[in-house]
Amino acid sequence: MNLSYFISQRISKGQKEGFSSIIHKIAIASIAIGLAASIVSFLIMKGFQETVKNKIYSFSGHIIVTKFSMNNSPEEQPMDYDIDLYKSQHQLPLISHVQEYAHKVGVVKTDDEVLGVVIKGVGKSFDTESFRQNLIQGEFIQFPDSGYANQVVLSKTIANTLKTNVGDDVVVHFFQNPPRFRKLKVVGIYETNLSEYFDSKVIIGDIRMIQRLNNWADSVAGGLEVFVKDPEQVDAAAESIGEMMDYDLNIERVSDRYIQIFEWLHLLSRQVNILLGIILTVVCVNMISIVLILVMERTQMIGMLKAVGASNGLVRSIFVYNGVALILKGLLLGNLLGLGLCFIQYKFKLITLNPRDYYMEFVPISWHWDIVLMLNLVILLIVTLVLLLPTMAIASINPIRSIKFD
Incomplete structure (x- = not known):
């Protein structure tokens, strides 16, 4: 068995109570809320865009051919x-x-x-x-x-x-x-x-x-x-x-004829992408802070591992494994929360809108599983890469001083 993975598992099992447990819950919650917010935002955005476009297309088709x-x-x-x-x-x-x-x-x-x-x-x-x-x-x-x-x-x-x-x-x-x-x-x-x-x-x-x-x-x-x-x-x-x-015939795309509304729908995509960037930034900052706290809390353990010959890479991988485990738990909870909220809205249409302003009577949901998968992968990859930053502090920890650390 991979030694760093084994130690990471033992650490996780021993942190079910106390301060570390609270830190873990905060990490899982931040990832779950971030993913859930992203899923809800993207599925609503796609539902809104498709609903408006389908209304226009059902009335005018996709392309119009007329005489010049x-x-x-x-x-x-x-x-x-x-x-x-x-x-x-x-x-x-x-x-x-x-x-x-x-x-x-x-x-x-x-x-x-x-x-x-x-x-x-x-x-x-x-x-x-x-x-x-x-x-x-x-x-x-x-x-x-x-x-x-x-x-x-x-x-x-x-x-x-x-x-x-x-x-x-x-x-x-x-x-x-x-x-x-x-x-x-x-x-x-x-x-x-x-x-x-x-x-x-x-x-x-x-x-x-x-x-x-x-x-x-x-x-x-x-x-x-x-x-x-x-x-x-x-x-x-x-x-x-x-x-x-x-x-003598003119070919016109319906998206060009009603360019104002299609530009507005495109602007919505940009805003949701900005929201995803903000969410990723918040989640990454949270994970950096949490891993640094975990490193500080385990300073004596790090010193002992170094004293018996563990390399910086092995010690760093312990905390990376620990962080990835938190990310996966957060993703699982985030999917359940985000998809659950979308399903409730899709089924019961609880959140209504003013049709004069939004062109529809309720918040629409459009199921795009490729987008859900993409969001999971983006958050998993980016946050996992970010975990490498706080673990760099392990290289500067002196074994003798850390063993005396209290």
Whole structure:
């Protein structure tokens, strides 16, 4: 058996009471609290980022293809969407789905309110499964085989402003030559809490209604929304799409269109990384102090070991083994604490949020076991390396003086 490991084990067994026991508990607690705080922070951050991104992606896809235009109007230039990207979407390895859409500006009028809106026209290809997470009441539009559906899905914000519920009718006026209006039935209400981008102005209708209003052919739309199988490969997907597009078409990443919110989400990652750095610093300082205290407490033992011929390396390894044992106990307790708190929040949603400020009603948890493993390894490696610093004091301990040390 390794001699230094054997001595370390005997020391640990003999320190179940007294001052050393308190020091050990403090070391374990500091590591456990640090790891638990890191796990909770990272899993909440990932949950928050993914929740917001998924809401945006479910509404707009990952990539948008439109016709080049210098116009800043919400209404796009018409494009024939029956292109290779649309027809051969299932043959493209990075693409999961492509759907057509078009926007048209209008005014919704009820008996009491008038509100300017943007109608987003979608068709049978619309990914209702991705959008279902936003649907809080009613159902989605039922598209007929011929003609167009006289149905719309309002946001909760617009429905409250217009004092409208599912089953009510709204009249939408379109300012064009000649002016037109349509009486539409509200069949569903959605909520993304992204009022600045969607909820305050967008209602969803049938794209064929917009085609009729704009005198477009059935194969013409405002653009295409492209969904990517892996959001991490959006750039690669955009590049592959660009190789098969005509030069008059514009490819835009949704993350670029809503760059403010994506930059904000990126800033959250930076803040959590800073928090991890602070936690590591505190844990390392604590471990240095604790090991120095243990060295001071065991000065006589160190002197006796040196007197019988033990090298500085052997004595140092005793305290390193002792410190690593404390770290492993702290990691075990930290995992139980951090993952336990995350599980409770994930299951029962005890901590709520103001959706107007945070775009969601409760603190989200996203399970990323690779991140949990990474945090454990980082804390284990860094704190173990830091243990070497205080053990350097062992080299300066004089055996004769230390044996007389009291």
